[in-house]
Amino acid sequence: MKIAVLGTGTVGNTIGSKLIELGHEVMMGSRTSANEKATAFVDKHNNTHALAGTFAGAAALGEIIFNCTLGMEAVNILKSAGEQNLKNKILIDVTNALDFSMGMPPALSICNDNSLGEEIQKNFPQIKVVKTLNTMWCGIMVNPAMINNADHNVFMSGNDEAAKSEVKVLLKSFGWLEKNIMDLGDITTARGTEMLLPIWLRIFGSTKNGAFNFKIVS
């Protein structure tokens, strides 16, 4: 499958690399096609399936788009990617609207009566936004078996059932167990998963170990 990864940070790199490993064609998108980190990503893989381009170029190529940008910039970046390049596609939004302006640990720039997932969906009604994977360190996102025999949870929020089914297939290819993929409902449920970040940050602050996740037990 042709997949766009918007964002050249650790999250984009980790997800992009996993997708290449799984045999997908991946274009990492950034502000300029000559972005240093995107070029390094291409060089690292030394594989015709690893490409670099602008946000618009990546979005145009991708059948599915991973949003791995900085949360607070995500809406503007998606605008620069061009609505026509995103239209009718699935956007997997793994971002959090972390706001570092008030000190550490960061707060959220949107929460409680809205979420970044909803904000993206409102700005781009013709994209199928699926919020997922945003509740953990990126190493766990693409390799859940790293901890507790892959027995812990990933959440999904989105308005389009078919899109969520397709994302589920992708999550399973990352190693997620079917029973641990928890569909919380429509995109408004992203308020729940995005507001998990404050406790994530404080558990990380207390244990100094980011390789953990939440498992729902009942």
Next chain:
Amino acid sequence: MKIAVLGTGTVGNTIGSKLIELGHEVMMGSRTSANEKATAFVDKHNNTHALAGTFAGAAALGEIIFNCTLGMEAVNILKSAGEQNLKNKILIDVTNALDFSMGMPPALSICNDNSLGEEIQKNFPQIKVVKTLNTMWCGIMVNPAMINNADHNVFMSGNDEAAKSEVKVLLKSFGWLEKNIMDLGDITTARGTEMLLPIWLRIFGSTKNGAFNFKIVS
């Protein structure tokens, strides 16, 4: 030990009953000493250790105070309990500032750059506030063994180390395993645990089962 339970709702009743079962003397506090639910609590236990009184009366008696009031009313209720009755005591705050005014599921009236736990601590600097147990259904609070062999987490936030140690003893008497009591740090970390509520509510909305909890796996 003499313990005040402020609030006559399901949470106060559940915690009060567990404390009676453990041999503590419990006064359930409410606006009026003749509150119907508090009287029913006393009648149900038919035990000289179960008492009912005003918020002030309960706070005066208790060596430890459980705050099981409605989160949005908690600061005002504590004011009515009287600062002199609360002074230097441990206040175990299990509340969440659930705001139902914007529809269901409720939002939080305080979050992100503040928390109810901090707000109480700021209003009553001479109380030792320990935020805990607020991330789960009350049935699990006092009987963690009800699910997953008691193997799941309870969090603690508070500025006073000795107070947290004392609360830990109480949590262990409820059945919490030492390894699962996670001290996140000072009272500002209550922002993390209180902001867990939105996902709690949405997991509950999705599964229709409140008898679940979060287990941190790494």
